[in-house]
Amino acid sequence: MSMAVVAVVGAGSWGTAASAMLSENAAVRLWARRPELATELRATGRNVAYTGELMISPAVEVIDDLSDAVEDADFVVIAVPSHGLRGVLAQVADILAERTIVVSLTKGLEQRSLLRMTEVIEQVAPKQRRAAFTGPNLVHELIERLPAASVAVSEDVATATAVQSLFGNEFLRVYTNTDVIGAEIAGALKNVIAIGMGMVDGLGFGVNAKSALLTRGLAELTRLGVALGGQASTFAGLAGLGDLVATCTSAHSRNRAFGERLVGGRSVPDIVSSTTTVAEGVRTSSAAVALAAREGVDMPIVKVVAGVIAGELTARDGTRELMRREAGDEVAGVVGRSGTF
Amino acid sequence: MSMAVVAVVGAGSWGTAASAMLSENAAVRLWARRPELATELRATGRNVAYTGELMISPAVEVIDDLSDAVEDADFVVIAVPSHGLRGVLAQVADILAERTIVVSLTKGLEQRSLLRMTEVIEQVAPKQRRAAFTGPNLVHELIERLPAASVAVSEDVATATAVQSLFGNEFLRVYTNTDVIGAEIAGALKNVIAIGMGMVDGLGFGVNAKSALLTRGLAELTRLGVALGGQASTFAGLAGLGDLVATCTSAHSRNRAFGERLVGGRSVPDIVSSTTTVAEGVRTSSAAVALAAREGVDMPIVKVVAGVIAGELTARDGTRELMRREAGDEVAGVVGRSGTF
Numbered sequence: 244m245s246m247a248v249v250a251v252v253g254a255g256s257w258g259t260a261a262s263a264m265l266s267e268n269a270a271v272r273l274w275a276r277r278p279e280l281a282t283e284l285r286a287t288g289r290n291v292a293y294t295g296e297l298m299i300s301p302a303v304e305v306i307d308d309l310s311d312a313v314e315d316a317d318f319v320v321i322a323v324p325s326h327g328l329r330g331v332l333a334q335v336a337d338i339l340a341e342r343t344i345v346v347s348l349t350k351g352l353e354q355r356s357l358l359r360m361t362e363v364i365e366q367v368a369p370k371q372r373r374a375a376f377t378g379p380n381l382v383h384e385l386i387e388r389l390p391a392a393s394v395a396v397s398e399d400v401a402t403a404t405a406v407q408s409l410f411g412n413e414f415l416r417v418y419t420n421t422d423v424i425g426a427e428i429a430g431a432l433k434n435v436i437a438i439g440m441g442m443v444d445g446l447g448f449g450v451n452a453k454s455a456l457l458t459r460g461l462a463e464l465t466r467l468g469v470a471l472g473g474q475a476s477t478f479a480g481l482a483g484l485g486d487l488v489a490t491c492t493s494a495h496s497r498n499r500a501f502g503e504r505l506v507g508g509r510s511v512p513d514i515v516s517s518t519t520t521v522a523e524g525v526r527t528s529s530a531a532v533a534l535a536a537r538e539g540v541d542m543p544i545v546k547v548v549a550g551v552i553a554g555e556l557t558a559r560d561g562t563r564e565l566m567r568r569e570a571g572d573e574v575a576g577v578v579g580r581s582g583t584f
Numbered sequence: 585m586s587m588a589v590v591a592v593v594g595a596g597s598w599g600t601a602a603s604a605m606l607s608e609n610a611a612v613r614l615w616a617r618r619p620e621l622a623t624e625l626r627a628t629g630r631n632v633a634y635t636g637e638l639m640i641s642p643a644v645e646v647i648d649d650l651s652d653a654v655e656d657a658d659f660v661v662i663a664v665p666s667h668g669l670r671g672v673l674a675q676v677a678d679i680l681a682e683r684t685i686v687v688s689l690t691k692g693l694e695q696r697s698l699l700r701m702t703e704v705i706e707q708v709a710p711k712q713r714r715a716a717f718t719g720p721n722l723v724h725e726l727i728e729r730l731p732a733a734s735v736a737v738s739e740d741v742a743t744a745t746a747v748q749s750l751f752g753n754e755f756l757r758v759y760t761n762t763d764v765i766g767a768e769i770a771g772a773l774k775n776v777i778a779i780g781m782g783m784v785d786g787l788g789f790g791v792n793a794k795s796a797l798l799t800r801g802l803a804e805l806t807r808l809g810v811a812l813g814g815q816a817s818t819f820a821g822l823a824g825l826g827d828l829v830a831t832c833t834s835a836h837s838r839n840r841a842f843g844e845r846l847v848g849g850r851s852v853p854d855i856v857s858s859t860t861t862v863a864e865g866v867r868t869s870s871a872a873v874a875l876a877a878r879e880g881v882d883m884p885i886v887k888v889v890a891g892v893i894a895g896e897l898t899a900r901d902g903t904r905e906l907m908r909r910e911a912g913d914e915v916a917g918v919v920g921r922s923g924t925f
Contacts, residue, residue, distance in 0.1 A: 379795035390907055391792035416796075416907075451732035454720035454830035455757075458822055465820075479806075479820065481799055489795035492833050566731055566757075 246270045247409060250316040252309070252331060254280055256293040257348050258322030260382045265320070266300040267412060273305050274312035281307040297386045309335050318344050318409060320376075321364075325351025325431075325523060329363050336368040345373045346406055350430035351523045352530040357537070359427040372402045375423060376410060377430045378481040379489035381496075385415065392416045394482045396426040418481060425473025426482040429464055432531050432545065433487040434498040434524030436460035439548045440491045441502020442562045456544065456565065457491055463542045467531075470538045498524040505551060505558040528552050587611045588750060591657040593650070593672060595621055597634040598689050599663030601723045606661070607641045608753060614646050615653035622648040638727045650676050659685050659750060661717075662705075666692025666772075666867060670704050677709040686714045687747055691771035692864045693871040698878070700768040713743045716764060717751060718771045719822040720830035722837075726756065733757045735823045737767040759822065766814025767823040770805055773872050773886065774828040775839040775865030777801035780889045781832045782843020783903045797885065797906065798832055804883045808872075811879040839865040846892060846899040869893050 247269040251262045254275035262273040275281040284290055284305045288298045299305075306312040313319050313335045323331050328349055339345070345368055347360040358366070364373045378393035385391060395406035395417050403419040411417040420426055439460065443453055464487075465478040477483055490496045501522040504514045515525070528549035535542040544565060551561040588610040592603045595616035603614040616622040625631055625646040629639045640646075647653040654660050654676045664672050669690055680686070686709055688701040699707070705714045719734035726732060736747035736758050744760040752758040761767055780801065784793055805828075806819040818824055831837045842863040845855045856866070869890035876883040885906060892902040 379792045379799075381790065381792050384790040384792045387790070389788075389790040389793060391790075392796035447730075449722065449725040449728070449730040449732075450830050450834050451720045451722055451725045452730060454826045454833075455733035455822060457829055458720075458820075458826040461825065462820065479799075479803065481796060484802065484825070485795045485799040488798055488829060489791050492795075493791050 247317040248272070248315065249318045249320060249409070250274060250313045251320045251322060252312065253322035254284065254290060254293070254305075255322060255324075256382045258320075259284075259290045259294045259299065260297065260386050261320060261322060261348060262303050263294075263297055263299050264385065264412065264415070265409065266303050268409060269318075271303045272312045272316070273299070273303050274309055275305060275307055278307045281305050294382070294386060310338055313343075314338055315340050316343055318346055318406075320346045320348060321360075322348040325349050325353060325360065325526060328360055329353065329367060332364060332367045339368055339371055341370055343371045344402055344405060345371050347373070347375045347427075350377065350427075350434060351527050352431050352534065354526060354530055357530050357534050359424070359431070361423055361427060372399060373397065374402050374406045375427055375430070376406060377426050377486060379485040380415075381489055381493050383495055388414045390414050390416075392418065392481055392485070394418045394420050394426060394480070396420045396423050396482065398423055420477060420480070420482065422474045422477040424471050425468045425475075425477030428468040428471060428473055429478055429483040430486060431523075431527050432464045432467070433460075433483075433490050434522065435528045435531055435545050435548050436464070436487060437490040437496055437498035438502035438505070438522065438524045438528070438552070439544050439565065441496075441499040441504075442506050442548070442551070442558050443502075443565075444499065445503040445506025445558065446562050448562075452566075453491065457487060460544050461487055463544055467535055467538060467540045467542060470540050471534075497522040501525065502548075502558070506562070508558075511552055511554065524548075525552055588658040589613070589656065590659045590661060590750070591615060591654040592661045592663060593653065594663035595625065595631060595634070595646075596663060596665075597723045599661075600625075600631045600635045600640065601638065601727050602661060602663060602689060603644050604635075604638055604640050605726065605753065605756070606750065607644050609750060610659075612644045613653045613657065614640070614644050615650055616646060616648055619648045622646050635723070635727060651679055654684075655679055656681050657684055659687055659747075661687045661689060662701075663689040666690050666694060666701065666864060669701055670694065670708055673705060673708045680709055680712055682711055684712045685743055685746060686712050688714070688716045688768075691718065691768075691775060692868050693772050693875065695867060695871055698871050698875050700765070700772070702764055702768060713740060714738065715743050715747045716768055716771070717747060718767050718827060720826040721756075722830055722834050724836055729755045731755050731757075733759065733822055733826070735759050735761050735767060735821070737761045737764050737823065739764055761818060761821070761823065763815045763818040765812050766809045766816075766818030769809040769812060769814055770819055770824040771827060772864075772868050773805045773808070774801075774824075774831050775863065776869045776872055776886050776889050777805070777828060778831040778837055778839035779843035779846070779863065779865045779869070779893070780885050780906065782837075782840040782845075783847050783889070783892070783899050784843075784906075785840065786844040786847025786899065787903050789903075793907075794832065798828060801885050802828055804885055808876055808879060808881045808883060811881050812875075838863040842866065843889075843899070847903070849898075852893055852895065865889075866893055
C-alpha cells in the first residue's frame with residue numbers, strides 16, 4: 244500500500260509541527276503562503292519564528308503554490324487562522340479530488356456567519372468529506388514528543404477513523420468522536436475562557452479562583468453546545484475539559500497570556516500589534532456572544548471577556564464583575580444545582 | 585442575635601485556617617490534640633508548622649480538652665485526618681447538643697468500612713445534623729484571602745444553608761448542594777488522581793498528558809459516584825471538577841507532590857516518614873479500589889496508583905501502564921464515547 248499524500252495548508256506553529264509529525268506516516272506537502280518562508284524552510288529545515296529548533300524532515304515537500312500542494316492529495320489538513328480558512332480553501336476547492344478528506348486544525352468561529360470551521364469547509368468544498376482534529380495538544384509539547392491524546396471528529400465514522408490512523412503514533416493517542424458540533428464549539432470557545440483565566444492571573448488571584456472559573460466556564464460552553472445540538476459528554480471529554488485544562492494551565496497559551504496583558508492596562512490593538520499571531524479567542528469572543536444571543540443561552544464569562552476586548556469595560560472591572568456574578572448566584576439561593584456554575 | 589459558637593476539631597493546616605476565617609463570623613474554639621501546640625497557639629497566635637505566619641485572632645479560644653471545646657457548640661467542624669475522625673468524634677458524641685451541626689472538612693474514606701466521612705459521623709452521632717464542606721479550597725490561598733468558591737453539602741437544605749452562612753464571606757463564595765454522596769466521593773478520590781498526576785509530572789511529561797489524565801480521571805470518579813447514587817452534575821461542579829483541577833495544578837498539593845516523589849524511586853514508607861502529614865490519597869487509594877470492586881466499576885487510574893502505593897509495581901511502570909491503557913481503548917475502536925475516558 245502506498246503512503247497517503249497529505250497537504251498541510253498553513254506553515255504557522257501547528258501546521259509546521261503537524262507536517263513534521265505526519266511525515267512519519269505519510270508523504271507530506273507543506274504549503275507556506277509567503278515564498279520567503281518556503282525558502283527558509285527548504286534551506287534550513289526549520290521555521291524558527293513558529294517552531295524554533297524543530298527540524299522538518301527533508302521528505303516534507305515545501306510548496307508555495309497552493310494548487311500544487313493540494314492537487315490529488317488524500318488529506319488536506321488546514322492550519323490557517325479562522326478568518327483565513329474560507330478564502331484559502333475557496334482558491335482550490337474546484338481542484339480537490341473527490342476522495343480528499345479536508346481536516347480542520349483551526350479552532351474558531353467565522354466572524355459574521357458564526358459558522359464552525361467544518362461548516363465553512365462544507366460550504367466551500369461540499370463534495371469532499373471533512374473532519375476536525377482537536378483536544379489538549381499544545382504544539383510545543385507535541386514537538387518534544389511528550390505523550391498526548393487527541394480526538395479525530397467527524398459525523399462519518401469511517402472518516403474519523405481515517406484521520407485517527409493518519410495522526411496516531413507512539414506518543415500521540417488519537418480517539419474518535421462523531422459529535423462535530425460539540426467538539427468544534429468546545430475548541431473555539433475554550434480560547435475565550437482562557438482569556439478570562441489570564442485576566443484572573445493578571446490580578447494575582449490563585450488556583451482556587453481559577454479552578455472555580457474553569458468549572459463555571461466549562462458549564463457555560465456545555466450549555467451553548469447542547470443548545471446547538473452537541474453532546475454534554477463531548478464537553479466532559481478530551482475536546483472539552485481536556486483542551487480547556489491544557490489551555491488554561493499552560494504557560495504558553497497565547498489566549499491566557501493575552502488576558503494577562505489586558506490587566507496590565509494595555510489596549511487590545513497595542514497587544515495585538517506586539518505579537519506575531521493574534522490569539523484566536525480575541526476574534527472568537529464577539530462571535531460567541533452573538534451565537535449565545537441567537538440561541539438564548541446565558542454566558543456571563545464569555546460576555547465579560549468580549550466586553551473587555553471590545554473596550555466596553557476594563558479588565559479589572561471585568562474580573563470584578565465575574566466575581567460579583569458568582570455572589571449573585573449565591574444570593575439567589577440556588578440550591579442543588581449550585582456548584583455547577 | 586448572638587454569634588454562633590463553633591468548635592473546630594483539629595489544629596492542622598485546614599483546622600487552623602478555618603478557625604481564623606470563622607472567627608470573623610462566629611465565636612470559635614479551636615481544639616488542638618497536643619497540649620504543647622495549644623500552648624504555642626495561645627502564646628504566639630501562630631501555628632508555624634501548619635499555617636506559617638497566619639495570625640489567629642486572640643478571640644479564638646484554644647482548648648486542649650475536647651469535651652470543653654465541643655460542649656454546647658452550634659457547629660462542630662471536624663478537620664482531622666480520615667483515620668482519626670471516628671475515634672475523635674466518639675469521645676464526645678454523648679455530650680453534643682442535639683442542635684449541633686457536625687461539619688466534615690475531611691476528604692477521605694474510612695479504610696475498612698469504606699464509609700464516607702459523613703457516614704461515619706452519622707454512625708457515631710446519629711442525633712445531630714451533618715454536612716460536608718468541600719470544593720477548590722487550597723488552604724494557603726484562603727489564608728492569603730484570595731478569592732475562592734466552595735460548596736456546603738447536606739441532604740438537608742436548611743443544614744446546607746446554615747453551613748453556607750457560617751463559612752461565606754467577602755472573598756469566599758459558598759454554594760449549596762444536596763448531593764452528599766457525589767461531593768464526598770469526588771473529594772476523597774480526587775486525591776488519588778492527584779497522586780497519578782504527580783507521577784506523570786515526575787516522569788517529565790507535560791500539560792497535554794496531564795490534561796488527558798485529568799479528563800479520564802474525572803470520568804472514572806463520576807462513574808463510581810453515579811454507581812453509588814451520586815449525581816454526575818456534582819462531578820462537573822466545584823466539588824468535582826473544581827477541586828480536581830485545583831489539586832492537580834497546585835504546586836502545593838501534598839498528594840501531587842507525593843506522586844512526584846514516588847517516581848524518584850523512593851519507597852512509600854520512606855516518603856511518608858519524611859513529611860509531617862500523610863497525603864490523604866495514600867490511604868484513600870486502597871479503599872477506593874475496594875469500593876470500585878464492590879460496585880463493579882472500572883477505575884484503571886485509581887487501580888494503578890493504588891498498585892504503585894502497595895509496592896506491586898514501580899511508579900515508572902505504573903505510569904507507562906496508564907499510557908498503554910489509553911492505547912487499548914483506541915485499539916478497541918470505541919467510537920463516539922471515546923474522548924470521555
